[in-house]
Amino acid sequence: MSFDVAALRRQFPILGRPVNGNALHYLDNGASAQTPDAVLDAVRLYETTARANVLRGVHALAEAATEAYEGARADVARFLGGVPAEEVIFTGGCTAAINLVAQSYGSLLKPGDEIVLSVLEHHSNIVPWYQLAQRIGVKLRPLPVTDEGRIDVAALPQVVNARTRLISVAHVSNVTGAVVDVAAVVAAARGVGAKVMLDGAQRAPHGPVDLPALGVDFYVFAGHKAYGPNGIGVLWARRELLEAMPPFMGGGSMIGSVTFEAITWAPPPRRFEAGTPPIGPAVGLGAACRWMMGLDWTAIGSHEMGLTQRLMDGLAAVRSAWLIGPPGLQGRLPVVSFVLDDVHPHDVAQILDSFGVAVRAGHHCAQPLMERFDIAGTTRVCIAPYNDIGDIDALLAGVDEAVRRFA
Amino acid sequence: MSDALYHDRIVALAKSRAGAGKLEAPTASARRDNPLCGDRVTMDVRLDDQDRIVELAHQVRGCALCQASAVALAARATGLPKAEIGTLRAEIDAVLDGTAAGEGDFAAFAPVRPYRSRHDCVTLPFEALQDALKPR
Structure with a gap:
């Protein structure tokens, strides 16, 4: 090509x-990036030939909508290096995806546990963790930034310790453009049994992401920065993590069964997609991922x-x-x-x-x-x-x- | 279009830095931040025993519009009773929404009207001053 x-x-x-x-x-x-015809056409095709709610209906449009929505999930999974589609959660955006992790995975943490964030993080990768710290008493540990505007991975040994449960950093800085040394972050985390989340908002617009090679545990990105529509984002997480995480929002589609005495949760990804999802935007994001994979x-x-x-x-x-x-x-x-x-x-x-x-x-x-x-x-x-x-x-x-x- | 926005009087006001600095012994002081852009204005005022503004100094970490606004506000507010600052705020709001021409240098901000995202740049010094003058 x-x-x-x-x-x-x-x-x-x-x-x-x-x-x-x-x-x-x-x-x-x-x-926000601009949107190509491939995405605009995909959204219009969905809205004009398959608009209906997903998962619930048995009529032809509902089947078509479900197929388009789940097809988009499969496209995103391929874009992320061929991860299982069931590990891909559609959210309202990148910020919503980080908040989901902070609320859900965060609820499994204990007072005194530590979360490492770098000084160059976007507020969306600081504020949800600050709120968690206020709520349950986890401690936030800042990882410094070099004079070149890079996350200072040489400082990891001073910041990461046996109490560290998560290192959450930007894959690419939204200010300096610096790409983090993912291998160094993952090695530091594995040394103490901590998890790693990458904020991929500025990385995803520059081509497919090989998550299996990166070896991280959580990855998030936004649709509108990656040539897709507004109102859609992605959380990817390892299956065993998602299965251990409680739901963040309650509502339709995310349950196993409901009585007034007891409610059970659906397995991931539905557990984390309460209510009617942003179907058209998801279809558009799937098209954006296919478009990027074709370049x-x-x-x-x-x-x-x-x-x-x-x-x-x-x-x-x-x-x-x-x-x-x-x-x-x-x-x-x-x-x-x-x-x-x-x-x-x-x-x-x-x-x-x-x-x-x-x-x-x-x-x-x-x-x-x-x-x-x-x-x-x-x-x-x-x-x-x-x-x-x-x-x-x-x-x-x-x-x-x-x-x-x-x- | 920026020629209209950054016309000579706005640039001259911003560059003059008239009234910029700190007061040694302010009667009141307040700092306001614009959370969207990070701009910051600190206003120090000294009042006499009849609540008249006898001295005012501003520190602005902000754009040319914010700098110019602080200069224009300081010139108009010095000598006024503190109760009249609300009138100045109403005047600049009216300039920005196009319902009044504005007196003196306040008129220089009329070209900001179509730039809605820049209105806060102009009003931030006013908010800091109003905050400083609130009863404690």
Whole structure:
């Protein structure tokens, strides 16, 4: 397979639409990626030919809906390295998936047990654990971050101990783009019998994930960042963990039997999918996973890293710009944060918007990391396979204008 | 479109940093954070025995709109009875929703009106000042 960015761009209808009279240069992919025809068509096909509730009905549409929903689960399982489909739980999003683990697996923990989180985590991988700590008295242990914006795995021996029950870290930082050394994290956890959860929100948009090779216990990601619809996310966990975990939400579909005297739980994954699930979004996510599995990620990786290098070279030429994150291309994905001296990130982003360039500015729901670097926020560029040189050059032109206007 | 937003007066106000700093012995002080973006404003005020604002200083970790707003607010609020700060807040809210032109430098914020996500940048200094003046 070869990679043709122009052909790929034609699969995304929104990229051809001007915004405020400008060509759209969409580089806010880390917040939400755009959606290709393959996903839009799959959702429309479901909604127009198979819309019904799943699992319960015997009529033709209900059967078709169930098949589409469970087919999407199988697609996600293949995307995650061929894990059993029964280990894939559909949730309302990545945040919902982490909360599910914190509420359910967390309820099995005891006061004094410890959970290790890194300083660069998104708030969605801090707050649910803080709430658990408030509720049952587990202790949170922060894992430091290096000057390059990487999780400092060399500090694991100082933070992980016999009381550690879980290490939960970002697979890829949503601020610095650094990829965590998963093998080091897993080795540290196994040494004390702890579990490992990876927040894959920023990793899943860059191709299939080989979970069996990673050797972790929980993995979560969001549909809308991975070219799928909003309102859908995924929790994967090992079967034996899911079978030991109590349900998080109660309702229809998640039970074995119900009487006023006793209720039994359905086996996973249904145990964790109370009520009518987000069927259309799940179908869309399944299509997004199939779409991603059909791409040549070696070629795309080279393309994305070429753009990342062009971006970093361009920023290096701006005297007041400095990066928050790895200075090179090794061990990173194309998430690049930068700061301009004397220009606030919101003002940078607003100027960029006038060039048709969409980026995210602020603390990126990573306030402990902002405190680590003693900054209020950054301007963040997240590159997707459909981005091209024109997007990067438009961004760099906007940065020059921001410097000219404010510095 | 950002030309309209970041017009010369806004940029000049933001760059002037007039009134920026801390008071040595404030009568009251308050810090407000914008939880969505992490911006932070601290307002120190000194009141006389008739609750008139005789001195005001602001520390802003925020964007140009927030910086400019703090400067404009400090200039208008100094010398006013604290009871009249609510009137200034109502005036800037009216500028932002397009129902009033605003007096003096408050009028400079009229171009922010269509940028709903930036309204909080302008109002954060007002909220910090109002918080500082609340009865304790």
